[in-house]
Amino acid sequence: MEYSGIGSTGRLGVQISEEIMESILQHMRKSYPAEGCGILFGKPLDGGNSWSINKFLPCRNLSPSPGKEFLLDPKVWIPGSLSPDLTGIVHSHPVSGPEPSLKDLKQLQQFGAMIKLYLIVSTSPTVSRNAAFSGHKNPPHFSFYGVESGESGEYTLLKLSIQSQADVFKSD
Numbered sequence: 001m002e003y004s005g006i007g008s009t010g011r012l013g014v015q016i017s018e019e020i021m022e023s024i025l026q027h028m029r030k031s032y033p034a035e036g037c038g039i040l041f042g043k044p045l046d047g048g049n050s051w052s053i054n055k056f057l058p059c060r061n062l063s064p065s066p067g068k069e070f071l072l073d074p075k076v077w078i079p080g081s082l083s084p085d086l087t088g089i090v091h092s093h094p095v096s097g098p099e100p101s102l103k104d105l106k107q108l109q110q111f112g113a114m115i116k117l118y119l120i121v122s123t124s125p126t127v128s129r130n131a132a133f134s135g136h137k138n139p140p141h142f143s144f145y146g147v148e149s150g151e152s153g154e155y156t157l158l159k160l161s162i163q164s165q166a167d168v169f170k171s172d
């Protein structure tokens with residue numbers, strides 16, 4: 001099973017299997033009430049207009065305030081960042097929705113040049129409507145973003161039109 005979507009501008013799409021999505025959600029659920037984080041690896045499709053995610057690598061969150069922010073463990077992040085398959089970063093929000101915080105946008109400047117995709121999963125029980133993620137009957141809220149470089153040289157996040165609605169999990 002796989003689902004895919006395309007950004008509202010049509011510039012970037014993402015394909016990710018339900019199996020990989022499930023392993024991401026499990027890691028985020030285990031990390032709760034801290035923010036969970038990890039790295040996404042993949043391959044470009046359509047000459048780089050879309051990305052196929054083929055691996056999720058969970059990463060310890062070494063932030064001293066792990067309930068409010070994330071800091072990727074350099075033991076995982078540094079080798080991961082050297083991989084030609086590095087595609088994106090994922091982290092969770094235990095108390096808010098899957099929208100980037102100001103801190104996230106500030107931190108993005110450190111690695112915006114290296115990634116194409118940015119995924120945020122909300123593990124907030126009130127936001128996700130679902131404490132247990134199994135079965136996808138009530139999938140948690142998550143949002144995919146494309147990483148764009150703005151005119152000022154700052155990296156920004158462009159929300160892709162892939163939503164956490166039940167119907168995104170389509171069978172082949």
Ligand SMILES: [Zn+2]
Binds near residue numbers: 091092093100104
């Ligand atoms: Zn965040």
